[in-house]
Amino acid sequence: MKKSIIAFGIVFSLVATSLSASNGPDKPVLKKNLKIEKTTIKDLSPLSIAVVKGNFDTTKKFLEFGSDINQKSGTMGMTPLMYAARYNKVELMKLLVANGANVKAKSKIGVTALKYAKAANAHAAVKYLKSL
Structure with a gap:
């Protein structure tokens, strides 16, 4: 009797799990124009975190x-382009600029991406920004 109850419980849980795992015909998990603007750790936007980590594909x-390409986040109110410049992420800078990042935007303290790059000795970033 105990074995029957245990077997029934296992079968029931497996059926329930497989039914809940089925989500129908290949539906996309994410939709275009989904706004992901919630700030997170240290008040950084998800886009800024992806830039800081150097993750090109996620960015x-x-x-x-x-995502708002010019959203200011963090304690200094920096844009994703400013973070890319500060950390010398030139490929990400090119991606951001190509998608409309404001090169002349200023942080809360009035600093541009070029000034952040200079302060961080990010030579490749400085060279790229000066070429624009």
């Missing part, structure tokens, strides 16, 4: 899904 996805 590109955030842009594809409509």
